[in-house]
Amino acid sequence: MGLKVFNTLTRKKEAFVPLEEGKVRMYVCGPTVYNYIHIGNARPVVVFDTVRRYFEYRGYNVTYVSNFTDVDDRLINASKERHISVPRIADEFIKAYLDDVGALNVKKATFNPRATETMPEIISFIKKLVDAGYAYPVDGDVYFRTRKFQGYGKLSHQSVDDLKSGVRIEIGENKEDPLDFALWKAAKPGEIKWESPWGEGRPGWHIECSAMVEKYLGDTIDIHAGGTDLVFPHHENEIAQSEALHHKTMAHYWLHNGHIQINNEKMSKSIGNVILVHDLIKKYDPQVIRFFILTVQYRHPINFSDELLNDAVQAFGRLKTAYYNLDHRLKGNEAVSEGPSEKLDQYRYDFIESMDDDFNTANAIAVLFDIVRDANIALQDEKSDAVSLAGYRDILEELSGVLGLKLEDQSESILDSDIEELIQKREAARKEKRFDIADEIRDALKEKGVILEDTAQGVRWKRGHE
RNA sequence: GGCGGCAUAGCCAAGCGGUAAGGCGCGGGUCUGCAAAACCCUUAUCCCCGGUUCGAUUCCGGGUGUCGCCUCCA
Numbered sequence: 001m002g003l004k005v006f007n008t009l010t011r012k013k014e015a016f017v018p019l020e021e022g023k024v025r026m027y028v029c030g031p032t033v034y035n036y037i038h039i040g041n042a043r044p045v046v047v048f049d050t051v052r053r054y055f056e057y058r059g060y061n062v063t064y065v066s067n068f069t070d071v072d073d074r075l076i077n078a079s080k081e082r083h084i085s086v087p088r089i090a091d092e093f094i095k096a097y098l099d100d101v102g103a104l105n106v107k108k109a110t111f112n113p114r115a116t117e118t119m120p121e122i123i124s125f126i127k128k129l130v131d132a133g134y135a136y137p138v139d140g141d142v143y144f145r146t147r148k149f150q151g152y153g154k155l156s157h158q159s160v161d162d163l164k165s166g167v168r169i170e171i172g173e174n175k176e177d178p179l180d181f182a183l184w185k186a187a188k189p190g191e192i193k194w195e196s197p198w199g200e201g202r203p204g205w206h207i208e209c210s211a212m213v214e215k216y217l218g219d220t221i222d223i224h225a226g227g228t229d230l231v232f233p234h235h236e237n238e239i240a241q242s243e244a245l246h247h248k249t250m251a252h253y254w255l256h257n258g259h260i261q262i263n264n265e266k267m268s269k270s271i272g273n274v275i276l277v278h279d280l281i282k283k284y285d286p287q288v289i290r291f292f293i294l295t296v297q298y299r300h301p302i303n304f305s306d307e308l309l310n311d312a313v314q315a316f317g318r319l320k321t322a323y324y325n326l327d328h329r330l331k332g333n334e335a336v337s338e339g340p341s342e343k344l345d346q347y348r349y350d351f352i353e354s355m356d357d358d359f360n361t362a363n364a365i366a367v368l369f370d371i372v373r374d375a376n377i378a379l380q381d382e383k384s385d386a387v388s389l390a391g392y393r394d395i396l397e398e399l400s401g402v403l404g405l406k407l408e409d410q411s412e413s414i415l416d417s418d419i420e421e422l423i424q425k426r427e428a429a430r431k432e433k434r435f436d437i438a439d440e441i442r443d444a445l446k447e448k449g450v451i452l453e454d455t456a457q458g459v460r461w462k463r464g465h466e
Numbered sequence: 467g468g469c470g471g472c473a474u475a476g477c478c479a480a481g482c483g484g485u486a487a488g489g490c491g492c493g494g495g496u497c498u499g500c501a502a503a504a505c506c507c508u509u510a511u512c513c514c515c516g517g518u519u520c521g522a523u524u525c526c527g528g529g530u531g532u533c534g535c536c537u538c539c540a
Contacts, residue, residue, distance in 0.1 A: 011470090015477080041540050043540065044540050059527080072538065076537080115490075154502085156535080157469065158535095159468085163536070181538095204538080226540065227539080232535065232536065233537095233538085247530065256540095259534070261539085261540090266533080292478095293487095297480080301472075303478085307477080308477080308490095309477065312490085313490095314491085315488095321503065325504085354480095360480075362479060362480050362489095363480060363481085365488075366480070367488090368486095369489065374501085377502055377505070379502085379504075380505065430499080433499075435500070439500075452502080453501085453502045454499095455502095456497095
């Protein structure tokens with residue numbers, strides 16, 4: 001057995017073999033920071049964060065690099081519209097990005113390089129390509145000579161001639177071939193710019209990733225990932241740039257996540273159905289959003305709608321509830337799960353088997369529900385001992401943690417001590433059969449987001465709604 | 467036109483040669499002061515037509531439907 005990953009390059013699931021024993025070097029294409037990220041941007045972030053967590057769970061040391069494109073046409077346009085400098089807009093939305101992604105419980109990248117802070121490496125990279133004859137300057141622009149690179153089209157599985165028919169030529173470009181793409185763009189008057197051997201300008205989009213991969217991870221890396229739309233042209237162009245220069249494979253494995261749709265339609269500005277993470281997390285628990293994303297295999301498209309999200313609220317609630325209930329029974333009991341229990345090992349084995357199959361989080365989540373089922377049965381049994389209950393709790397925490405799902409509650413709108421006090425009052429009332437008073441207290445607490453449940457082992461409470 | 471994905475119960479979604487995981491929802495039951503939570507039961511001839519095979523949802527061929535890339539859109 002062992003981990004298998006689907007490689008876009010070969011269109012097959014392949015055994016994962018790291019370049020260096022025990023280490024994974026991965027690069028994930030990050031956002032262009034001209035606006036808040038939408039849920040389509042969030043999917044690769046969540047998916048590949050989960051990939052990273054899984055590698056770490058399996059004992060790998062992961063170097064995770066994800067860039068910020070902080071200069072491009074959209075940033076320049078936003079700058080003009082809002083009369084704010086490009087760097088300030090970038091700062092604003094990098095902060096917003098980190099907030100949004102943090103809410104989704106995404107781990108910090110090892111490096112988050114910005115294009116504007118990688119300028120010397122970018123310029124040097126282009127210069128070497130020009131020297132090697134793979135690129136040529138024209139009127140202050142520099143283009144990559146696509147046809148000179150033998151492997152062009154290998155990632156998207158298209159022949160150069162097939163690609164040519166679909167290419168659009170911008171006005172004012174003086175390319176030798178329509179397939180050639182910009183490495184450097186001459187600055188138009190008033191635009192943000194950097195000095196270069198070809199005059200003042202800024203980098204093209206694709207080159208920053210090649211330069212950053214080289215700078216932070218080396219000539220060859222294990223995994224390069226991003227959304228499926230990046231296969232062509234972005235990743236194809238990255239391969240051309242890097243491999244033309246290094247004469248080495250850029251990345252062994254190329255992973256691409258499927259897109260998100262809204263009510264079965266493509267999410268796009270023209271349709272006007274773009275959902276920003278910034279807004280969505282006001283409406284749904286970010287953990288539910290993360291959970292929802294992971295219920296579908298990452299390569300498949302995923303549909304977003306309120307109905308589906310609400311289903312996810314229920315489903316994720318089942319996991320949280322089981323965790324709460326275990327915790328309630330264990331309260332005041334310092335028991336720790338101990339020793340290798342056959343059952344716990346089986347869950348772990350099933351979980352790993354699922355994730356080893358190209359990160360099949362849907363099946364991994366099914367394992368979580370298996371645990372919940374068994375744990376709930378154990379909870380019904382008065383005689384269940386703390387050690388075995390703690391075992392359920394700990395395995396649930398361990399495996400959900402690999403998926404980056406937090407089951408414990410965060411909010412604290414009312415103090416624990418106040419809640420306990422009210423519960424005592426209600427218990428007293430219940431003993432006297434004053435159920436009107438008891439229900440009143442229960443309703444009052446519900447108003448404050450605290451739910452009471454009467455169980456054979458006493459009153460159990462949790463924060464939440466409904 | 468080139469390349470590709472997908473089609474499994476009311477909904478979502480795994481499986482991919484030996485007659486169908488899981489979740490949500492619906493219905494029935496148990497427990498409970500009432501609830502809640504939970505448990506049990508119930509809910510699928512896997513888009514169509516051929517073929518290969520002892521046997522196909524799973525492989526091959528052909529349809530149909532649907533979505534996407536070929537536009538600096540994750």
